[in-house]
Amino acid sequence: MPNASKPNKPGRAAVPPRHLDLKLQDASEHSLHQSWLPTEFCQLSRGDYVGSFQELDTGRQRVVRESQSQLVHKQGLMSHGHCTISFHRQTAPLARFCEYQIPANGLMFYLPAGSEFDVQVPAGFEIMYVRFDQQQLLEAQQAFGTPNLTANPDRIGVFKSPGQKRLDAFLNALFDVIPAALARKYAPDADQISQIVTDSVLLALDQADPLPIEHSIDFRARHRARHMVRHSREFLEDSLKRGHCPSMVEICKHLGISQRSLQYGFRDLMGMTPVAYLRTLRLNRVRADLRQPDSNLTVTEAATRWSFFHLSKFAQDYRQMFGETPSETLALANR
Template sequence: MPSHDLNHAIHETRDVHEHAASLALWDQHYEQISGGRFEGRIEELRIGPVQVFREQTSRALVQQGLPRPGTLTLAVALTDEADSRICGHALRPDGGYAVIADGEFDLVTHGAFDVLALDIDRQALADHASRISGVVVAVDDLPDRGLHGHDPQQAELRALLLDTLRTARESPGLLQHMAMRRALVQTACDLLLSRIHLPLADQEPPATAASRERIVREARAWMRAHAHEPIDVPMLCDALGVSRRTLQYSFEAVLQLSPVSYLRALRLNGVRRELMRGSAEPVADCAARWGFWHLSRFAAEYRALFGEKPSETVARTRLALH
């Protein structure tokens, strides 16, 4: 498991060269090519092997540089007043994305520009891919050149990255919980892996009903033994020695539920048990300890499962205890 050390920073700049030097661990050089006072802002969050940042610039720029060493970077535009190009390819907020490999890149903007980026250590990404696929993925299996594509689910991606930065900015205490940091790192790895399309020779799904039932039985037994921990799918894959695909196939065949849905219900029940003990701990902190980092989504899922809001559980429990 990689280190999940945490750092969040916001840089407000008034000079393009100062701005280029603001992003931690990136080697960048910017030239301003349109007139007017420059204004820039970078908000960045680093959690172990993952860096999420949002960069806003007010003037046309020519950028060259190197990303954080040993990483892959996914970039998506939020707004773009004019045609901007990264390594010669358009980067627009209507679904286009770019993956920057561990090498030099160039970006040309022709006006105000707002971009989100996610970069991940290549070794951590390969390790995560190995865990969920059940086959060994080496660093050399990852792309060694830039990729470009169109993503019909980009709105969801943008919202997720913005929510991550908002949590770091507005509720930094929640990120002190290891389960939440781990959930964010794993979600980030899944996001990037889904866009580089590794040709993984995944394990074959279990062939017999008996083998599927055995996998689910062992999974549930392991979950019961670790009921007070914020379990996630990669942990379960590691414990059982199976791939995510095998786990998915088995759970859907036996329980008509995905392992993600089952684990979500398990963690929601874990939060509910703690809330019903009458603890003075804020709901958000309790949810974060169980790996729920998207708090509005957590509240909606909690209400859908239990028929009441988390705050209503707390109020009812306190009334009963007094």
């Protein structure tokens, strides 16, 4: 591990970091445990969901390692005053961070405060990220003498760094060493851990090269497709609030694009057709409603709220997607 940049203050009692280690049974549970990062998780592939969420909270940063057994789509907004440095620990054809595909040799991403993010995570993937106070990280980097973030602190940054593997190994080791130490009643100091984490991230960024690929044809196509998907979702949700499930013709007319462009955009970005994606989104919304405890909601009410009127077909599709019937979901929520 790198050395901490500052010693402990004399006479100050050591405060250990907080550690969270959870096994999850639904994609939405990830967002429930990250109130500091407003995120919506949507399960896209079929089958039982098994997720893992681990977090180390030093008081100054939150280090997160998470994984899931199904393909998921994550969307949200980075909280005010904070930023993250993140990377995927594997690669696969559908792995994507906003407009950026994840290559085999990996990338690091800087997500500044107030930025929208749109991430597609394949089954079996692990993501590692560290949330910082943005101003503190930028000040530390200026002191470190690394210009990568301070050149464009309000824009998403994408970096390729030979130091990523070392950073990955270090952060991964933290999730082994700290819980074991806490179990032995040994309290590693949170401030010391915080300083070491900051130094490790800055060392990786110091070796990094920014990737100026925003002007490539593939990037521009994914950028257009990302906005197309977002506006399609928004139109669908606004229409459903009025009790109407829009057709593909209505979505194309609203977006001012052809059906072929809509098909290509969804396939390029999401790996599925717009009909399949929007239906999957609606199934996820039904599931979210059914998982609310003590809501007095029936399966029929939840299904029709999201424009599923062929109830036997809905129940079949729901079970294929989530590995349980809607009634089982509702019963578990009210147990």
